[in-house]
Amino acid sequence: MNTAPTTAHTSAPRPVYLDCDTGIDDSMALAYLLRSPEVELVGVGTVSGNVDAARAARNTLDLLALAGRPDVPVAVGAHHPLAGEFAGPVPHIHGENGVGGIALAPSDRRPVAEDAATLLGRLAREHAGALSVITVGPTTNIATALRRDPELPGLVRDVTTMGGAALVPGNVTAVAEANVRNDPEAAAELIAAPWDVMLVPLDVTLENQLTEADREALLGADDPLAQAVGAMLDHYFGFYTPLYGRRGCALHDPLAAAIAVGSVQPTRAPAVELVIDTTHGPGRGQTIADLRGQRLGPVDRPGVRTRVVLDTDRPLGPLLVERLLGTARAAA
């Protein structure tokens, strides 16, 4: 394992807002952000997806306490998508409690009184021009914040959003990925807003994996946060074993975090028109990226501010383990 510092950071850490449905891979994304010196997590909003928004907040608070960061504000966000109702959690993937059935020590903190969209709006003004927004769940809270404050896009530095499937099959339908499918209308509003969006789809997240050796390394850590991630991965690995033919898991949400942090760099991420299918036909929830004309190499469409990540410079797995074990920080 490379124990050299993975990123030279000489400037002040960038403020980051995370919107999540915590969730095992959300937990990894959260841990990754907390252990990345390039960024400072200034707030977390939750949404229903892997679990419901309230449960996601509970899990997030417990993880923050475990990480020694009980100061980070957590706001409960939308329980239902913009249209329709929350379809319910996915315990076969994330466990009954969203964190693989492991018992996290309960934090005595509570969510903040404001909702996630309000927290996001407030943080965007407090950190005007500097805030990076990372979404790893359905984007209902972001759409709600956009509706409440049309100036929001001008206040935010950039948006990194885990979702969609460009040239690979979906994971909840033949063409739709879960985060987008769970609130297509919200994803459409996020995509349509005038800000820089980096879409991190299944095309790349499925190519970044953790192995059983990685999990054992996390389990053996001194850091209770890394230990907890290692423990909850047992359930998650079970879900992914048939997909990969061996124990392991995809790194959906942490890849969005690592790209937002800058520790994983997209090497192919053309700026292309994105459209979300909000019909009620068979394509509902599909993230349609117009990737025509890219055969000879990535081509950016002029004036387009939405990028789709199709390849990255390094595998996230070893880097994630390194950051959660603190080996990179110790060497820095």
Add this chain to the structure above:
Amino acid sequence: MNTAPTTAHTSAPRPVYLDCDTGIDDSMALAYLLRSPEVELVGVGTVSGNVDAARAARNTLDLLALAGRPDVPVAVGAHHPLAGEFAGPVPHIHGENGVGGIALAPSDRRPVAEDAATLLGRLAREHAGALSVITVGPTTNIATALRRDPELPGLVRDVTTMGGAALVPGNVTAVAEANVRNDPEAAAELIAAPWDVMLVPLDVTLENQLTEADREALLGADDPLAQAVGAMLDHYFGFYTPLYGRRGCALHDPLAAAIAVGSVQPTRAPAVELVIDTTHGPGRGQTIADLRGQRLGPVDRPGVRTRVVLDTDRPLGPLLVERLLGTARAAA
């Protein structure tokens, strides 16, 4: 070039019905079928797509005359798709007359009096259980034949249809391929019918190309049909040059013909659910193939009769040139 016989054919040639919108690559498909001893072309129906149905019939008759096969019946089919109206020809791709602007010697034959759907229905009964149907244009005529005769699927041996884009971008929208997009409702009816369908999508047709050397070989042939194909390719190559970065073209329609003939074999063609997006949303005309769960290798869904070709055993280009030059037949 391999001049050995490409397929051992000991049985009688299989009867084939071709439905096309002739078109330059339709011309190649037609020529391929006429020069393949494994099959006997027993009828051609035309439809509006690359050109209108009447023009497609004219081109087909002229090509059949050039090939010395004026006996093959040609029926004009649907001018308009099942819903809406024909969007018009695409002269920037196929030339003003559909055959790259070259002047084919006009045949004195006329289309048969019956329409294409009727011709197909009649041929299916005449060759009950034996007829292979190949579609290389919008499938309006097939849908019309199915509506007229619900017994049709039981009479037809198999259907090979050029269309769709499974894991690659579309060619007329981000997700839709031209043949399907030009009549999504008809494609949906073809896919839903109880017969064996082999879908030949852009995923494979774009990987099979002709080169400038291939074109020159055809131009230098003794056979006037091969010469004509070589001549019309000049225009077609111009359209494809920006896509491939060199002069050449994709082999959309002839690949469907070669797979139907059996001279190119699919090596990855899982039986999966296919759904055509017939909404009027951004996915209209998309051929949604459910390719989830195929990561570790092709998996056939039980009871499913629609296959999607994702890989083949050999490049079609050299084989097409060989067949059109007659070198394979001469050696056989």
